Amino acid sequence: MKKFAYIDATSVDTVPSLLGRRFGQAQVLAGGTDLVGELKEYIATPDRVVNLKSIPGLDYIRQEDDGLKIGPLTTLADIETSTLINDQYSVLQQAVSAIASPQIRNVGTIAGNICQRPRCWYYRSEDFDCLKNGGDTCYSVRGVNRYHAIIGGGPCYIVHPSDSAVALMSLNASVKIQGPRGPREEMLDDFFVLPELNIMRENGLRANEFVTEIIVPASKPNTKGIYVKVRERDAIDFAMASVAVTMTMSGNTCSEATVVLGGVAPVPWRVPDVEQFLQGKQITEDVASAAAEMALREADPMSDNSYKIEMTQNIVSQAILDLA
Amino acid sequence: MSTNGYKVIGSRPIRHDGVDKVTGRAKYGADVQLTGMLYGKVLRSPHPHAKLKGIDTSKAEALPGVKAIATAADLPQIADKIADLGEAVVNLRDSSNNVLAYGKVLYRGHAVAAVAATSRHIAAEALELIQVEYEPLPHVTSVLEAMKDDAPILHEDLKMTEMGEETDKVSNIANHFQHKQGDPEAGFTEADMVIEREFETATVHQGYIEPHNATAEWNEEGHLTLYTSTQGAFSVRDQLVEILQIPVSKVTVVPMEIGGGFGGKISVYLAPVAAVLSRKTGHPVQMTMDRDEVFIGSGPTAASYLKIKMGATNDGRITAATAYMAYEAGAYPGSPVGAGAGCILTPYRIPNVQIDGYDVCVNKPKSNAYRAPGATNAAFGSETVVDELAEALGIDPLEFRIKNGVTEGDRRPDGPEHPRIGCIETTEAAKSSAHYGASLEPSSDGKLRGRGVASGYWFNFNGGRSAISVSVNDDGSINMLEGSTDIGGSRASISMMLAETLGLSAKDINPRVVDTDAIGYTDATGGSRTTFATGYAAHATGKALICEMKKRLAQAWEVSADAIDFKDGLFSYKNDEEKRGTFKELSGKIGGTGGPLVAQISTQPDGSGGGAFATHIVDVEVDPETGKVDILRYTAVQDVGTAIHPSYVEGQLQGGVAQGVGWALNEEYIYNTDGGMTNSSFLDYRMPTSLDLPMIETILVEVPNVSHPYGVRGVGEVPIVPPPAAIANAIYRATGTRMYELPMSPPRLASQMAKNA
Numbered sequence A: 001m002k003k004f005a006y007i008d009a010t011s012v013d014t015v016p017s018l019l020g021r022r023f024g025q026a027q028v029l030a031g032g033t034d035l036v037g038e039l040k041e042y043i044a045t046p047d048r049v050v051n052l053k054s055i056p057g058l059d060y061i062r063q064e065d066d067g068l069k070i071g072p073l074t075t076l077a078d079i080e081t082s083t084l085i086n087d088q089y090s091v092l093q094q095a096v097s098a099i100a101s102p103q104i105r106n107v108g109t110i111a112g113n114i115c116q117r118p119r120c121w122y123y124r125s126e127d128f129d130c131l132k133n134g135g136d137t138c139y140s141v142r143g144v145n146r147y148h149a150i151i152g153g154g155p156c157y158i159v160h161p162s163d164s165a166v167a168l169m170s171l172n173a174s175v176k177i178q179g180p181r182g183p184r185e186e187m188l189d190d191f192f193v194l195p196e197l198n199i200m201r202e203n204g205l206r207a208n209e210f211v212t213e214i215i216v217p218a219s220k221p222n223t224k225g226i227y228v229k230v231r232e233r234d235a236i237d238f239a240m241a242s243v244a245v246t247m248t249m250s251g252n253t254c255s256e257a258t259v260v261l262g263g264v265a266p267v268p269w270r271v272p273d274v275e276q277f278l279q280g281k282q283i284t285e286d287v288a289s290a291a292a293e294m295a296l297r298e299a300d301p302m303s304d305n306s307y308k309i310e311m312t313q314n315i316v317s318q319a320i321l322d323l324a
Numbered sequence B: 001m002s003t004n005g006y007k008v009i010g011s012r013p014i015r016h017d018g019v020d021k022v023t024g025r026a027k028y029g030a031d032v033q034l035t036g037m038l039y040g041k042v043l044r045s046p047h048p049h050a051k052l053k054g055i056d057t058s059k060a061e062a063l064p065g066v067k068a069i070a071t072a073a074d075l076p077q078i079a080d081k082i083a084d085l086g087e088a089v090v091n092l093r094d095s096s097n098n099v100l101a102y103g104k105v106l107y108r109g110h111a112v113a114a115v116a117a118t119s120r121h122i123a124a125e126a127l128e129l130i131q132v133e134y135e136p137l138p139h140v141t142s143v144l145e146a147m148k149d150d151a152p153i154l155h156e157d158l159k160m161t162e163m164g165e166e167t168d169k170v171s172n173i174a175n176h177f178q179h180k181q182g183d184p185e186a187g188f189t190e191a192d193m194v195i196e197r198e199f200e201t202a203t204v205h206q207g208y209i210e211p212h213n214a215t216a217e218w219n220e221e222g223h224l225t226l227y228t229s230t231q232g233a234f235s236v237r238d239q240l241v242e243i244l245q246i247p248v249s250k251v252t253v254v255p256m257e258i259g260g261g262f263g264g265k266i267s268v269y270l271a272p273v274a275a276v277l278s279r280k281t282g283h284p285v286q287m288t289m290d291r292d293e294v295f296i297g298s299g300p301t302a303a304s305y306l307k308i309k310m311g312a313t314n315d316g317r318i319t320a321a322t323a324y325m326a327y328e329a330g331a332y333p334g335s336p337v338g339a340g341a342g343c344i345l346t347p348y349r350i351p352n353v354q355i356d357g358y359d360v361c362v363n364k365p366k367s368n369a370y371r372a373p374g375a376t377n378a379a380f381g382s383e384t385v386v387d388e389l390a391e392a393l394g395i396d397p398l399e400f401r402i403k404n405g406v407t408e409g410d411r412r413p414d415g416p417e418h419p420r421i422g423c424i425e426t427t428e429a430a431k432s433s434a435h436y437g438a439s440l441e442p443s444s445d446g447k448l449r450g451r452g453v454a455s456g457y458w459f460n461f462n463g464g465r466s467a468i469s470v471s472v473n474d475d476g477s478i479n480m481l482e483g484s485t486d487i488g489g490s491r492a493s494i495s496m497m498l499a500e501t502l503g504l505s506a507k508d509i510n511p512r513v514v515d516t517d518a519i520g521y522t523d524a525t526g527g528s529r530t531t532f533a534t535g536y537a538a539h540a541t542g543k544a545l546i547c548e549m550k551k552r553l554a555q556a557w558e559v560s561a562d563a564i565d566f567k568d569g570l571f572s573y574k575n576d577e578e579k580r581g582t583f584k585e586l587s588g589k590i591g592g593t594g595g596p597l598v599a600q601i602s603t604q605p606d607g608s609g610g611g612a613f614a615t616h617i618v619d620v621e622v623d624p625e626t627g628k629v630d631i632l633r634y635t636a637v638q639d640v641g642t643a644i645h646p647s648y649v650e651g652q653l654q655g656g657v658a659q660g661v662g663w664a665l666n667e668e669y670i671y672n673t674d675g676g677m678t679n680s681s682f683l684d685y686r687m688p689t690s691l692d693l694p695m696i697e698t699i700l701v702e703v704p705n706v707s708h709p710y711g712v713r714g715v716g717e718v719p720i721v722p723p724p725a726a727i728a729n730a731i732y733r734a735t736g737t738r739m740y741e742l743p744m745s746p747p748r749l750a751s752q753m754a755k756n757a
Ligand SMILES: Cc1cc2nc3c(=O)[nH]c(=O)nc-3n(C[C@H](O)[C@H](O)[C@H](O)COP(=O)(O)OP(=O)(O)OC[C@H]3O[C@@H](n4cnc5c(N)ncnc54)[C@H](O)[C@@H]3O)c2cc1C
Pocket: A027, A028, A029, A030, A031, A032, A033, A034, A035, A036, A052, A072, A076, A098, A099, A100, A101, A104, A107, A108, A109, A110, A111, A112, A113, A114, A115, A116, A117, A161, A162, A163, A164, A205, A209, A210, A211, A212, A236, A237, A238, A239, B683
């Protein structure tokens, strides 16, 4: 761990100036379940660590007229056990309860989960000067890429690690962001960025910005959601593949759907084609498998990860059929 | 009182060390704090194979807070010397070079230098300042590649040993040996059905929770005291004596509590380095590994390649078998292939058999023992072929095993004759178990279910030396000193044997694991020997105390010692009501007959009592969409000799199964093309969690070991042997897909099922 100054922030407004304008110089700390590991391994080497937990009132789950508001420091455990979320946004509850372990969910926060750094083993190793660490090679290309991206990769092939982001995107959620000139709001669809746009980061936050709220539009009637996650072991494991689907049904016809893939791309991967395809369709096995096929149409696997295609197709069709 | 006629043995008292452990008071290696203590850290090679051209430590030495730096130049050059550490045989010159690389680095993670500083952070910073000049060499990290003639050679001076004779051939194959009985070719001709298969298993780690640690204090008189977490304090002492070339009387090893070992905590890694740093600085030095270092810089167990052929007649008699076994030794010779070859076909009576074992160096950490070393790899292969044969012949797999099972007088493929063993009894108990009798309901949601079985053998390293020293208190309680570190509840079970012998209860005994100055030589806790051998010594000590007590009573009662009887816990003289009492009652009444009652026994019991057999039954559910396997039900059946403390025996079975499930489904060192391990954390190296395991049922079959006074048989190792094969056989029954490679993780199983579809 490199030496750094530790600052307890006291209000949302003061954070941007504490962070400063250069990336890498400062880093916000929430639960620390991700950041502390990065600090210890010299993956993150900031001069300043800005603690958000010292700011009062950033931990809440509230239903308002225009939807659900979640404070950035709300723990994953609080989301998992919220009856409001369980009743109306169950896809989020399902995704969050599939994260890590009870201990990590007790400490890890929702904004930290969305903003966590990737788990690619080359990126996380001090020994590899990979693209994300400022080097000029993505070691997964010729290395072991069993858990890497099959869609949207290049020149870096990480998969986005967050389960909650996949579910939130399927709920059309957005984030409120605080910067030096005040707050702004951004749809999650636009928040995450592919490596081809910015190799060093997974989202569009500027160096002096941070997430202050997660906003989920009010749930619609006759709408249900499901999160399916495949992992090698039943706890403490990231997704090899996952999918969040929400569908609004009238009878057994789907009037509206969202479909987002996790564990397969450098960002939570929304598939608008499939969403359109499902609209107005009676949900049958054929429709589900056509949708699944369509969802992976752009897949371009690497040497070790083509198994993910069928795996993901299978869970997509399973998720669609389960909601019908 | 239990059904076996014993009063203490077979009961389940609370272990003596339990409260301290669950309340966090027990002291482990990293809890040691000494005045003026420094912290040491190891610099490790980033290359899997390279020449060491030079090490410049000057910049690191200049960093404030740095007190000393050690390299191989600080260790004496030592000649080849083979030492038996209990579970593994090693060349001490290799041990020295493994502890700090000399001339060459042989794997990524190989220790190159070490720093002692006033804090861990300064030590870590100093590592970055050490400049090492490497000349990278081509590397090889798979056993079959390493055996090729044109493979990069790890040791230019290593001559292959062929059937016991050293040859002139420079090769990564350190040793090829063979066990042969009968005429395998003729045996296969006699068979109606012959099956031959190839298998591969991955490098796996024991995964003990407590990382390696060592705290050394080399004082001004030249005496070295070392505090560490180890399976064998005396083994550590021996290694220090050899690697540092110092007199044995100048070394004391203090074993701290141990957070798991499973064979991986016998060899030293940090201890000699901490000692050298302490000598150089005049301060105590503590070193601990982090998890990444444990993975890349300690001793995982061997990956392997196996080719197994078996033949049987239509009526289900095995006529012949051959096994080709190539195991990765890692950086230095000494894989567990020898032990694997001694276990592979042992549950079966096979008239014609040939086993060829190869010990092969590769650019990976020096492999080490891991619970039944070598036998789990072996059984994955042999028990799959047995399953295929039984299926091809249309015979129930357990019936097939019973039919060919070994009994007293049969020979093991590697030669020795079996004494009284419980192979058939165990398989029969499995066959008549509730689990095997219950039908496996199909899944309602499209998942695939299947049941598999497999057997296993581990010969138990029963011999070795053990010592017990006791002193009796006036209230009849006993302080019992032992040299066996307690990993699985042995304080309790050894105390119970002493208590049984003397008619006391387990809580009358105060067991203490003591340092190497305080007790006679005791071999490592490993090879399933501790409850057997140290328990043997405890029983003998109890007998000696009875004898001594009779002498004292003879004085007190003024009768002849020969006339005093000890039976059912009662000393008595004829029918004299005045002259009788329990050990406890009388031990306070022998004042004036000599000093306090003490006894001390050192033993090396006859270890030929026979090994342990296990048969496991498992029901799995496979998700055909993802290749994920869930264990629905698991039953481990085992001949345990006599279960001294049944809870800890059951715990051993369950622990072995849990680890075996990890081998089967998830665990592997994933190597990058550059020869490094990509997944050196508990996140990416997936050991099963509580959610991945069902409650593991156990059935204890008790066929007492005839060479032990209480019938003890080693129980700790064989339970890891059957799981991978049992699970592979169950996966086949569920999916129709045979898996020949470990682990059977979702990416592998999904790909294989897709190929077969
Ligand atoms: C063993 C293990 C297993 C795991 N398994 C899973 C899993 O299965 N699925 C999954 O989704 N996750 C998993 N995780 C990740 C875990 O959920 C995250 O570490 C956690 O949610 C992060 O929250 P935190 O509050 O601890 O964040 P921190 O560690 O404090 O921060 C994480 C990152 O986000 C940044 N950050 C934090 N808050 C903000 C904010 N408000 N605005 C902008 N940036 C911010 C930090 O600077 C840092 O870079 C696992 C983690 C571990 C250690």
